[in-house]
Amino acid sequence: MMKRFVQLAFALVGASAGYYLGPKIFGVLLRSPLNLGEVPAPNLVGAILGAIILFVVAMWVADPIVSWIKWVEERLVKIPAADGLFGALGLIFGLIIAFLIQQPLSQLPNIPGVSRTLPFVLSGFLGYIGFRLGYKKRDELITIFTLGRQSREKARQKEKQAAIQEHKILDTSVIIDGRIADICRTGFLEGTLVIPGFVLEELQHIADSSDLLKRNRGRRGLDILNKIQKELDVKVMIYEGDFEDIQEVDSKLVKLAKVLGGKVVTNDFNLNKVCELQGVKVLNINDLANAVKPVVLPGEEIHVQVIKDGKEHGQGVAYLDDGTMIVIEGGREFIGDEIDVLVTSVLQTSAGRMIFAKPKLLERAL
Numbered sequence: 001m002m003k004r005f006v007q008l009a010f011a012l013v014g015a016s017a018g019y020y021l022g023p024k025i026f027g028v029l030l031r032s033p034l035n036l037g038e039v040p041a042p043n044l045v046g047a048i049l050g051a052i053i054l055f056v057v058a059m060w061v062a063d064p065i066v067s068w069i070k071w072v073e074e075r076l077v078k079i080p081a082a083d084g085l086f087g088a089l090g091l092i093f094g095l096i097i098a099f100l101i102q103q104p105l106s107q108l109p110n111i112p113g114v115s116r117t118l119p120f121v122l123s124g125f126l127g128y129i130g131f132r133l134g135y136k137k138r139d140e141l142i143t144i145f146t147l148g149r150q151s152r153e154k155a156r157q158k159e160k161q162a163a164i165q166e167h168k169i170l171d172t173s174v175i176i177d178g179r180i181a182d183i184c185r186t187g188f189l190e191g192t193l194v195i196p197g198f199v200l201e202e203l204q205h206i207a208d209s210s211d212l213l214k215r216n217r218g219r220r221g222l223d224i225l226n227k228i229q230k231e232l233d234v235k236v237m238i239y240e241g242d243f244e245d246i247q248e249v250d251s252k253l254v255k256l257a258k259v260l261g262g263k264v265v266t267n268d269f270n271l272n273k274v275c276e277l278q279g280v281k282v283l284n285i286n287d288l289a290n291a292v293k294p295v296v297l298p299g300e301e302i303h304v305q306v307i308k309d310g311k312e313h314g315q316g317v318a319y320l321d322d323g324t325m326i327v328i329e330g331g332r333e334f335i336g337d338e339i340d341v342l343v344t345s346v347l348q349t350s351a352g353r354m355i356f357a358k359p360k361l362l363e364r365a366l
Contacts (some may be wrong), residue, residue, distance in 0.1 A: 002069060003062045010058035011051040019043050072088040074259055083135055090134020094126040167262030168283065169194045171253050172202050174266050179285055184234045192235045194262060195225065198242055198252055227333020254278050292355050293324065300343045301360060306334045325354045330350070334359060
C-alpha cells in the first residue's frame, strides 16, 4: 500500500512539473536544430510525459523510500509524546525568532551569494537550537505550565514508576490458557496489558472455527479478555496497528514488543525461544507456574496413583495435584493402584516439569 502511494506521489509531481515546464522545453526544442515542430497542447503533453517518467523512476526508488519511511515511523513511535511536543514548540519558537531577525538583516547592503543563503542558514540554526532547548528543558516547562513544584527526588521516583509500568503484550496462547486473569487479580503483573488487534482477529477466527474444540478455545479466550477488562483493576490497551509486511502472528508480536519497548507474555515454548533470539524480553507463564510448584528432590518419597502406561516398555505414568507428570520405571504393573515411589531425578524446562521415579516396593526388594 505504501509503495503504491509513493509511486502515485511521484507521478503527480511529474505531472505538475511537466505541466509547467512542458511549454518551455518544447519551445527550446522547436528553436533547436532538431526542429521537432510545434507540439499541440504542450501543457497536457508535458504533464503526461512527466507523470510517465517519474512513475518509471519511482519503480526503482520506491522500495528504499518505503523502508526509510518505516524506519522513521518506528523511531517516531518510540519518542514520548511530551518530548515530541516540547521539541516542536521549541522549533516553532526558534523559527519565529529567525523570522524577526531576518527583517532588519534585509536592510543591509546586498552581498551576492550571501543575501539569499543567510535566511536559510539562520532559520535552520535557530530552529535546531529551539528544538534542542525544548527537548532538554521539557521537565522544567511541564513544571511551569502545571504550576507545580516537584523536587528532584519526586521526579526520580516518577521515572522509576514509569519504568515499572511498561507494556505487557499478550499472545493468543496465553489468553486462551486463562491463567493470566488469575495472575492479574493477585497484582503480581504490573503495567499496561497490550492486546494487539491481530491477536483479536486470530481469536475471532478460532472462535468461528468449524472444529468444536477450536471454537471452544477461541470463545474461552474472548471470555477471558472480557473478564480482564470488566472485572479486574488492570489497565488494558487495544493496539490497533498492524505490520502488513509480516504474515506470522508470532513475528508481529516480536516486532510490536520492539516498537513499544515492552515484554511478551506467553506460554508458547517456541515463541519464548524466538523472543530470546531477537533480544525481546518475555514472561513465560509456565516458568512462573514451575517457580511456585513444590520442590521435589531426588530420594524423596511420594504417594501417587498410577494412571496409565508410559512410552517406554514397563513404564507407568502418574500425576501430582498440580498436573506435574511422574514417569515411574517398572510402574506399568501397578496401573490403577496407589503406591509409594522414590524420586530419582527431576527435569524442569519452560515447557513444564517432569519427575522420574521408581516404585518403593522394588527398592525394598532390591
